Amino acid sequence: MGHTDTVCWCFTECRAQKENVLQPKGDVTATEGEAVTLDCGYNSSLPSPNLYWYKQDRNHSPKFILSRIKLDEGNTADDHKERFSSTLNSTVRSVPLKIQKLQVSDSAVYYCSSLFKGF
Numbered sequence: 001m002g003h004t005d006t007v008c009w010c011f012t013e014c015r016a017q018k019e020n021v022l023q024p025k026g027d028v029t030a031t032e033g034e035a036v037t038l039d040c041g042y043n044s045s046l047p048s049p050n051l052y053w054y055k056q057d058r059n060h061s062p063k064f065i066l067s068r069i070k071l072d073e074g075n076t077a078d079d080h081k082e083r084f085s086s087t088l089n090s091t092v093r094s095v096p097l098k099i100q101k102l103q104v105s106d107s108a109v110y111y112c113s114s115l116f117k118g119f
Contacts, residue, residue, distance in 0.1 A: 020044050021051065021114045030102055038097045040112030050074075051088060051095045054111040062111055068095050 020043045030036040042049060048070040054062035068074040068088040076084060083100040099106055 020049075021112050023112050032102050032104065034102055035098060035100045036102060038099070038110050038112075039094065040096060041092075041094050042112075042114065043093060044114065048088075048090070049114055052113045052115070053084075053086060053095075053097045054113065056109040056111065058108075062109075065097070065110075 022041050022043075024039055028036055028038060040051070040053070042051060050067060050069055052067045053065040055065050056062040064077055065080050065084055066074060066076040066086055068086050070088055070090065072087055074086075074088075085098050085100075086095055088095045095112065097110060097112070
């Protein structure tokens with residue numbers, strides 16, 4: 001595959017403000033059309049904590065993507081239901097965000113949080 005055949009996009013993950021939710025720092029690079037998973041771990045004494053994912057485009061406020069309460073239960077914003085998903089795994093205490101069929105518009109900062117933020 002030649003250099004011009006591959007288009008890569010960066011996804012920056014940041015540490016969430018809440019102490020009990022942690023994300024790896026740094027960029028995740030993937031090819032357009034592929035899938036990518038962004039990690040988020042949590043440390044909570046609650047058996048089913050509420051966890052949220054947000055997307056922040058350049059020069060805009062963070063936008064709600066989805067929430068997870070346990071397993072696949074929760075809400076996903078209508079404009080993200082087709083390609084964005086997450087499952088809360090209480091065994092390993094993680095709630096990774098999976099993005100299918102990557103698009104240019106997916107390049108952004110993604111936040112995982114244990115707080116609902118109304119932006």
